[in-house]
Amino acid sequence: MQRAGFERTPIKQSARALQAHLPRPADSRPRPSNHGFAMPIKIAIASGKGGTGKTTVATNLVRMAAQRGYQAAYIDCDVEAPNGHLFLRPEITQREVVRVPVPAVDEKRCDHCGECARFCQYHALLCLPEQTLLFPELCHGCGGCRLLCPKDAIQETTRDIGYCQSGRADQADFISGCLNIGEAKSPPLIRAVKSRMPTTGMAFIDSPPGTSCPVVESLRDCNFVVLVTEPTPFGLHDLGLAFDMVRLLDIPCGVVINRASDNDRETLAWCETRQLPILASLPDDRKAAEAYSRGKLIADAVSGFAQPFAELLDTLLSLPQVACHTVSGERP
């Protein structure tokens, strides 16, 4: 499959060539009214394996983009275990409960015909001779049972699944979601988080790990996916799964190797065969782990990390999928 910007050298070259055209206002100058982008640019940070450094990459990138004067937002879609706030320390100004629709059966009207239970593909309804039982955690909220009920015995109510919160983290926007404990389905909450994204500027979407529905929901509609991996057999195996998923979603992607030392040869070779660009390589450094454990952003706190993150941001900004939306940038 041909993907724009997939070869390593051209990306670097175009990065340099394009910098001249990119709006990079200094802090003292007024920002462009549309903050550099004609439409929101959504860059998702994903991985197959958990713990490879998605949040590290996403939080450092958003801070750096904001420091350069871009309108930048951090969107924590890892709603089962959100942790971006530990590094960005946002001031939360808004918090809203997120609800999903569920049916409520009026037993006075219900004659237990079983139409609703036969219709529900998720087995959220069980029709017994004397009662109709609802398993709300299995309901996907489609509303089909209510439409179908011959006795009009089903009403729609809602139930809480978690909350969304938003605020500011220095110069960046911060939005996250938190799923209630014991809740099985996170996609509706992820949709709610994404719907609160700013409509201009660039958004860094911190995705959950894995390749299942929550990840697909986080990546949907994104312009580009950064796949963060670690140079271990496990990391590489799950990078393969994640790459297959991103290909199915037809979103261009590139790889960041985290904790890289001389053990990344296999990962590099694997990426090369698939023409997957290596966007950045972050060195394996105990100081990074120490800073991380204290909730610090490694690009700021650990020497040697500012440069790879700056280059990563440059590379992302120069991607055809991103650069074509900049105000003065031209399609390369």
Next chain:
Amino acid sequence: MKIAITAQGQTPQSTVDPRFGRAAWLLIHDDCDNSWESIDNIAGRDTAHGAGIQAAQKVADHGVEALITGAIGPKAFTSLTAGRIRIYHGATGTAKEALAAFKAGKLKEASEQDATGGV
């Protein structure tokens, strides 16, 4: 009385399937006329969630009063209890042998504490 037995095949000589929701077959024995009926439970095997609920719906639809199986999960327990179907667990051997064990009072009735799906 109709009794449902989870089985790996569709005859009374088939081995008991230790699972309920994802059992291969649901055999229904009616001790009034000594008849056997088999229900294909392929939908349960292929479902991601709610296998126990859909199997409970099937046995409830057939007017079953007792279920013999290996282990029972929490949602299946809730479903069957609501449908006033008694659950006897820990069955082994063939479906016919499990039925005999049940008739001899050798199978234990499952309580809410047993509804762990066999883990």
